[in-house]
Amino acid sequence: MFTKTHSRAALLVMLIVAAVIPFITKNAYYLDVLIVAFIWSIAATGMNVLLGFTGLLNLAHAAFFGIGAYAVGILTFKQGWNFWLALPVGVVITAVLGYLFGLIAFRTRHDAFAIFTLAAGIIVTSIIQRWTDLTGGRDGLNGVPPPPPLLGLELEGSSPGFYYLALLALIVALYVVSVVVRSPTGRSFVAIRSNEDLARASGINVYAHKQRALMLSTALAGLAGGLYASYLGFLGYAITSPNQTFQILLFVIVGGIGTLTGPVIGTFVVTIALQFLQGFQQYQLLIFGPLLVLLVLFAPHGLMGLWIRSTLKSRRPRASATPAPAGKEG
Amino acid sequence: MTSSPNTDLLQVENLGIAFGGLQAVSGVNYRVTPNAINAVIGPNGAGKSTFFNLLSGFYKPTSGRILWRGQDVTRVPAHEMAKLGIARTFQTTSLFKELPIIENVLLGTRLRGRSGVWDAILRTSRLKREENEARERASWALDFVGLGPNDPRPVAMLTQEAQKRVSIAIALATNPNLVLLDEPAAGINPEETAGLTRLIRKMTEHGLTVLLIEHKMNMIMNLANHIMVLHHGQKIAEGTPQEVQGDPAVISAYLGGGSRA
Amino acid sequence: MEFFLQQLVNGVALGSVYALVALGLTLVYGVLKIPNFAHGALYMLGAYLTFVLLTQFGVPYLLALILSGLVLALLGVVIERLVFHPLRGQPQVQAMIAAIGLLFFFQAGAQAIWGPEFRVMQSPFGGVVSIAGASVTVQRLLVIAGAVVVMLALYYFLKRTVTGATIEAMAQNREGARLVGINTDRVSMLTFAISAGLAAVAATLIAPINLVSPTMGDVVNLKAFAIIILGGMGSVPGAIIGGYLLALAETFTAAYGSAVGLSPDFAEIIGFALLVIVLTVKPSGLFAKGA
Amino acid sequence: MLDQLSLDINGLTVNYGAFVALRGVTLTVGRGEIVVLLGANGAGKSTLFRTISGLQKPTSGSITYGRTNLVGLSPEGIIRMGIAQCPEGRLLFPELSVEKNLVLGGYIHRRDKGGVKDGLEEVYALFPILRDKRHQAAGSMSGGQQQMLAIGRALMARPKVLLLDEPSLGLAPLVVEQVLEVVQRINAAGTSVLLAEQNAYAALSIAHRGYVLENGVLTLEGTQQALLGNDAVRSAYIGV
């Protein structure tokens, strides 16, 4: 219970800080790093729905991010759609493709599921590479327009306007995930993660719930991708690759799997850490790699897990090794 | 007790399943006596758990039919079976280990809910109504098995006996007509076994039908109204405890001559 | 016919390398349940090590092959001790992230030491022989022969020796293994040693045909994952058959794909397409045990 | 029985975090004895067994076998001393064949190929079903069959002290009888046995002595006769 109020408070503080930043600095680089982190946070939150709450590792997550990005990019750039129409349509397209993907992917379980999705992701990447007429192929798509100004607020590039747009999208994503994981549906996700056979015996339609979790997860990936496309203006196939998926996975795990705020914190910490390490140029991964190893060794439940554990310790002498999944209510 | 087709709960005809070359269950005809305690006994590896897995939709039979209230449910998936009113427990106690008691039991109520993702996002009244119903049902089930809802610890930290009760509560929370219990008394002591016996009796008093696998003969012979004996996947005997106990085939295959058990 | 034969040799040589890499991965992944995404980096380090032995120390090729295998085996033991052993009992994704951390470290390390550019490893077996009209480099024959010898030895070890059985036993039940007196720590180390050693041998065999660079393991690594799933996880024959299957599929896509409208660069993803199709039809993989 | 020694446990305390699972337990398994350990669920029986086998580190106390202190030895070291366990939950190798499970049970004697073979024959003689299923994966057998395999695997180590943690769990009455007979036979051949059981009557009927463990503390100790005659024991562990 206390962890819940704590994380609520933490969330509120974070939000307030996030909201005032554009008033403090107009530095396009800082805004850029934050906007990109907001966008990846949404994608990481989506991955967490599936991995953290439902226990399914989808290694095609970046592919869905890419599908959302290309959908919005193509609709606005090639079809001339308005961004505000293209974004929701892009999200729906991603979720529907997620559903179709699930039809086949959920025939497999456990490790086979993870590797199946890895392979599927690689295939999506290569389709995007080869379907030149639609996606621009290996050249990519250049010139995706920024969202049109809204209420006189400029939304182009690393502007405060886009900053608030991305922040708002993240808040919406977090809201949706938080209410869903607390609902009976979300509880069923956790049941599947915990014990699939018992869930089935208890009358939970495991397949249908996996599909729902996957659609929610891919919809969030699509939302993040759509924002990314109109933020950057350029789309290349590289954003759909397994490497991107691993990066998102990193965000989720560094922050703390199965917690609401973990993926967001993880995204920010990793993104900012990598910016700091930029000074080391080609040696940055020489430092980052061991940092990762140390992290999983000494904070196996991510930064949020570390934090929850320390609060638990102060409250109760016998701390349990596992953090309370956020899906439960006290 | 006479059973006409419309009071029939569960009936199987010529039921069988093979794993590769092994015929784990074969040609079993059986009818569950409604509102009674039915037992399945038999040597290890006789196919009892497999029989349960067939009834609850976890395995698809390679031959035969399963009828529920006269309807063919042979190919119905497990979660649908639960919705129809067949609940089960597993031989090795199976729980949502990292969740507390109440969450475990609430999950048993999930199958009656229709609310989905949108209800959660929009916080519909349906969601709230279902949530209240679920909590009521869950606390009823916990009450029934004699546990309190307020223990915040993950169930993995509870005693074996409490865990067994939780698993029964999850089954009861699904609002079943028929409960399949796979060795509920394994690994608990005589005192606790007695408590469990009382609990199972109470289930039939509440109008439930119980189908039970157990090796504890004292318990079974006291408790069961009707016993079926499986051996090598086949039914070798069926009847009241007295009938079964005296059956020479059962004695040689299963009970043996001694009285230590 | 000559064309077919040429392609067959190409495919079998490539398959030998795939099989060796996949074997190492399947041991660690299937047996210790660690998805070692750093496996490709070990492969890469094995190649560099041989490269250094050849160019800086003038060690003969075959000796370099053995030395590189041994040193990598040692490195396998070190990472098992330092990283994966302490992670025992944690969820799989933790090990996966640790492995990715190692991958970053090894790749960046290799770049820091040897630079980012491609290196060329000359093999002493540079000749070309003609077999039934197909011209085959001696190095390719060496790849095939070397891989087959190593695989037979490994198969014998795993299936016919008690020490080999301990690897599988520990995989299935660590505590059970300890109770019968198996030193599970030693078995974990042994598994990693074999796995990394195999990677180094595979890399040393293929490097003279291809190039040595810090990222040379990336693609092979992904393919090895596809192979072990294709072949059924943890299954030793599965990894071998899967390796050859994938290589032949790639080779023959390149060879005959254009007849059915598949461009040769499709060969690079045929493995993943195959995997998706196989798992769609048979979700547990081609050679999965049990039902 | 010359190489027989006694297993002595003195003031053993075991913690799981802050939770005390065993508190100052003192107990002896003498040469050639069958000793029964009775106790409700969660009393700490398995904890004691795990600690003897070296899977769990005690907080304090000693475990000696003859003159050797077992505390601090690895499980491998302990089984080499001749102390084997058939654990709760069986801990088999589910995907390996029955025979490989048994062969690995004789892992510490692996250099003695003939001995392992003889061991196999002995186990198959005790449990003929295992011979029939020797090529089947252990995990695909029924619960009871697996239990037999677990006992057989422990015997393959040719133990001098055999620890049996609830061997009758989930077994058919006929098989329970067989198992207890087997225990008696093993014992007659010179192996001391420490047996944890819920099935107190059956266990006591073959035992020499017994202990009662409650909430991590030994509360009662006595001979077979004394315990069978004890009212508290009768009501708590035997049932009326």
Place this chain on the structure above:
Amino acid sequence: QNVVNIGYSGPLSGAAAFYGKDVQSGLEMAVNEINKAGGITVKGQKYRLNLVSLDDRYLPNETATNVRRLLQQNNTPVIFVPHAGGILTVQAFNTRNPEFLLMAYSSDPSVVSANNALTVTLPPTFDQYLAPFAKTMMKQYGKRLGLLATTSAYGRAWADAMSAEWRKQGGTVVGNYGVDYNTTTDYNPTVTRALADKPDVMLIGGPSQPTALVVKAAREQGYKGGFMVMDQAKFEQMTAIASTTQLNGSIGVLPVGDYRTAGAQRFIKEYAKVFDNKVATAEPALNYLGLYMVARAMEIAGTTTDASAIRAAMPQAARTLKASQQLFGPASINERGQLNSQLQIALFRSGRIMPLNANR
């Protein structure tokens, strides 16, 4: 002392790191030389140059972030980017506040056709090689062309353009078997396939070393025809892998060391000295040249901050470079911001590289 920061965002880690490092080396060498010679003089003030390099792993989004960082944290008036994706992304905002000059190193035609007012493109587009390559090779080896280029956007464009040119000159294209030169484990299957069509000439190319492997594989399988080597691959690097005998009959870009200009000869020697005997290719050479032009343009424009003015001074800067800095002959910059560096083509024949004149 005053300092002008010059930005660079390229792949310094990952699969393309060798390429990013090559470019970076060229820039670094120029910066060091200029500083050693006392820096640049702008409106009478002395300035030292400082290269700020950031790794973008070849990812456009990372390039965008890096560029914003360079602008905000380092006030760089000029930024070098060596890949098309990054360049195109940056072109979306380099003419807006704050403006900066983008030094683009990519032969992708869309970089030039974007008509960006603040971009200078360093490498020549590949179309100038098409006609002479085709003409020379068709005459010597025959009319059947097999395509075996890398599958990057660049490689495909090259292959398409060459097919058109080849047909225009009366040849036939017998097969198109692009493979990814960055990920392929074994080139043999594809080479075998391509040879089955009995081509007289093959178009190959990607990074130098894999390209050399393709040459080697083809020769080992008995191929006797000619190779047209795309400009991404450099003879001076290919010789480390394929023997000169195997390379005989290849046409490609003249190695930097084969220019008889004093600038090229000095550059090659210096580069080998500074970078531990690394072979200098056109990559470091052109970026080295680019950096000298930037330095000169700042002096001419009399500003280290005004990107438009620096850009405007670039043509004059190119013309007025000292002879020792003109690597390939007199450089010039055309109205679309493209450097004409006078690169030449070359033929490998009897174990030697012979320059040919590419200009029509």
